[in-house]
Amino acid sequence: xxxxxxxxxxxxxxxxxxxxxxxxxxxxxxxxxxxxxxxxxxxxxxxxxxxxxxxxxxxxxxxxxxxxxxxxxxxxxxxxxxxxxxxxxxxxxxxxxxxxxxxxxxxxxxxxxxxxxxxxxxxxxxxxxxxxxxxxxxxxxxxxxxxxxxxxxxxxxxxxxxxxxxxxxxxxxxxxxxxxxxxxxxxxxxxxxxxxxxxxxxxxxxxxxxxxxxxxxxxxxxxxxxxxxxxxxxxxxxxxxxxxxxxx
Amino acid sequence: xxxxxxxxxxxxxxxxxxxxxxxxxxxxxxxxxxxxxxxxxxxxxxxxxxxxxxxxxxxxxxxxxxxxxxxxxxxxxxxxxxxxxxxxxxxxxxxxxxxxxxxxxxxxxxxxxxxxxxxxxxxxxxxxxxxxxxxxxxxxxxxxxxxxxxxxxxxxxxxxxxxxxxxxxxxxxxxxxxxxxxxxxxxxxxxxxxxxxxxxxxxxxxxxxxxxxxxxxxxxxxxxxxxxxxxxxxxxxxxxxxxxxxxxxxxxxxxxxxxxxxxxxxxxxxxxxxxxxxxxxxxxxxxxxxxxxxxxxxxxxxxxxxxxxxxxxxxxxx
Numbered sequence: 001x002x003x004x005x006x007x008x009x010x011x012x013x014x015x016x017x018x019x020x021x022x023x024x025x026x027x028x029x030x031x032x033x034x035x036x037x038x039x040x041x042x043x044x045x046x047x048x049x050x051x052x053x054x055x056x057x058x059x060x061x062x063x064x065x066x067x068x069x070x071x072x073x074x075x076x077x078x079x080x081x082x083x084x085x086x087x088x089x090x091x092x093x094x095x096x097x098x099x100x101x102x103x104x105x106x107x108x109x110x111x112x113x114x115x116x117x118x119x120x121x122x123x124x125x126x127x128x129x130x131x132x133x134x135x136x137x138x139x140x141x142x143x144x145x146x147x148x149x150x151x152x153x154x155x156x157x158x159x160x161x162x163x164x165x166x167x168x169x170x171x172x173x174x175x176x177x178x179x180x181x182x183x184x185x186x187x188x189x190x191x192x193x194x195x196x197x198x199x200x201x202x203x204x205x206x207x208x209x210x211x212x213x214x215x216x217x218x219x220x221x222x223x224x225x226x227x228x229x230x231x232x233x234x235x236x237x238x239x240x241x242x243x244x245x246x247x248x
Numbered sequence: 249x250x251x252x253x254x255x256x257x258x259x260x261x262x263x264x265x266x267x268x269x270x271x272x273x274x275x276x277x278x279x280x281x282x283x284x285x286x287x288x289x290x291x292x293x294x295x296x297x298x299x300x301x302x303x304x305x306x307x308x309x310x311x312x313x314x315x316x317x318x319x320x321x322x323x324x325x326x327x328x329x330x331x332x333x334x335x336x337x338x339x340x341x342x343x344x345x346x347x348x349x350x351x352x353x354x355x356x357x358x359x360x361x362x363x364x365x366x367x368x369x370x371x372x373x374x375x376x377x378x379x380x381x382x383x384x385x386x387x388x389x390x391x392x393x394x395x396x397x398x399x400x401x402x403x404x405x406x407x408x409x410x411x412x413x414x415x416x417x418x419x420x421x422x423x424x425x426x427x428x429x430x431x432x433x434x435x436x437x438x439x440x441x442x443x444x445x446x447x448x449x450x451x452x453x454x455x456x457x458x459x460x461x462x463x464x465x466x467x468x469x470x471x472x473x474x475x476x477x478x479x480x481x482x483x484x485x486x487x488x489x490x491x492x493x494x495x496x497x498x499x500x501x502x503x504x505x506x507x508x509x510x511x512x513x514x515x516x517x518x519x520x521x522x523x524x525x526x527x528x529x530x531x532x533x534x535x536x537x538x539x540x541x542x543x544x545x546x547x548x549x550x551x552x553x554x555x556x557x558x559x560x561x562x563x564x565x566x
Contacts, residue, residue: 110443
């Protein structure tokens with residue numbers, strides 16, 4: 001059997017990822033390749049398996065089969081904390097800040113244990129998004145949008161090489177949303193790679209150089225946004241057969 | 249009030265309390281000394297429970313098992329003629345050795361499953377102590393002759409040392425990176441793991457630390473009572489007492505278990521003297537009121553007062 005090798009310019013490669021839940025196939029042999037320094041989009045209708053894929057890649061769900069290579073390491077089966085320390089971080093679809101920890105503690109806990117200047121670093125990040133005055137406020141007392149932003153800052157504490165963003169702008173007001181996307185662009189300019197689940201196609205078109213489309217647990221299309229927006233299988237997945245037949 | 253000033257005040261209160269405890273045996277009678285000794289015991293046990301359940305949210309209904317193991321280990325060491333301090337160390341050591349595999353096994357369980365597993369552990373300990381007759385003397389228990397035991401002053405100061413040590417340990421954990429990780433586990437274990445916290449290792453370390461204290465306390469307590477049997481060593485009421493005291497004072501805090509232990513013990517003593525038949529019921533009602541109207545425990549009153557001060561910094565807490 002040929003050994004699967006991730007190309008040097010790819011930071012994340014997955015081959016044949018399959019995940020079943022009681023007979024229901026949530027992922028069906030998913031292959032995915034994320035190039036270093038890019039922002040890659042992952043789109044698909046609700047229930048297509050996007051979050052499951054993130055769960056598997058990040059180690060939260062260790063029941064999948066297949067192969068995942070991150071930065072030349074095979075990480076399938078690793079604990080989430082090991083994967084995080086290796087440089088792959090993720091955010092959640094619904095905000096999961098620690099409600100009874102302060103904003104500063106929420107960030108510091110995500111820093112490396114040996115990082116003596118974690119608090120300074122955290123305050124610097126908060127400063128950049130104008131949340132420094134909230135450092136001593138409990139996570140539960142922030143607005144939902146602020147919580148999502150803090151969750152995003154939290155994963156930056158470890159300087160990850162790859163960040164998986166699961167609908168980071170959902171439920172966030174336009175001002176904070178803009179702040180978030182500006183930060184993503186800025187970090188990407190510094191070399192951080194992103195894999196983003198997002199329903200707003202304008203954002204995907206604007207940010208992503210490469211887009212994967214997942215439907216019913218399968219990758220049905222991949223390419224730049226212009227190439228996938230008119231892909232028949234993508235249109236069918238999003239709008240159903242009637243749309244396709246109607247258009248024909 | 250700044251955190252530095254608050255810390256300084258806490259140190260002053262601590263220094264006054266320690267001075268009082270050190271001088272107390274010179275001025276109080278044996279009855280009151282015994283009462284204080286039991287307060288120290290409850291503080292140490294409550295801090296131990298606080299370490300695992302208050303910090304990580306894993307509610308244990310079976311920490312009395314470690315107390316029981318420590319009590320038997322201590323009693324046996326004394327019976328074999330070893331010095332009292334070795335009995336205390338042995339009680340702590342055996343509890344730690346037991347806690348390591350138990351922690352890895354039980355801390356996979358969450359919520360009520362962990363609580364019930366721990367409850368089962370206490371029962372297993374009681375049954376083993378009852379059936380292992382050639383070592384424990386079964387239901388008859390082990391009686392320690394007076395010449396094997398240290399003086400009441402030694403037991404008093406040793407128990408005080410354990411209460412102080414447990415409190416300092418909780419205070420250190422509370423302020424450390426380790427404590428921050430434990431609190432993150434309590435808030436959202438999956439999210440904590442996702443930001444690099446090795447949740448299994450942290451929980452097991454907290455569990456072992458929280459087992460060592462009751463192990464040592466059990467060994468000291470058996471010197472005080474000079475007798476141990478399965479019912480007294482693995483007394484389920486002791487589990488309830490740890491939980492009640494921590495909830496009463498304030499879970500997950502440093503001063504909460506001290507405040508809770510002192511309040512519960514003094515109230516129990518007063519109510520017992522006034523209403524011998526109904527004192528436990530009265531205490532139960534009081535606990536119900538605290539849990540319903542002060543879910544953060546008595547310490548939350550102090551914290552709220554602190555935060556209402558005009559000079560309080562945001563997020564400042566005792």
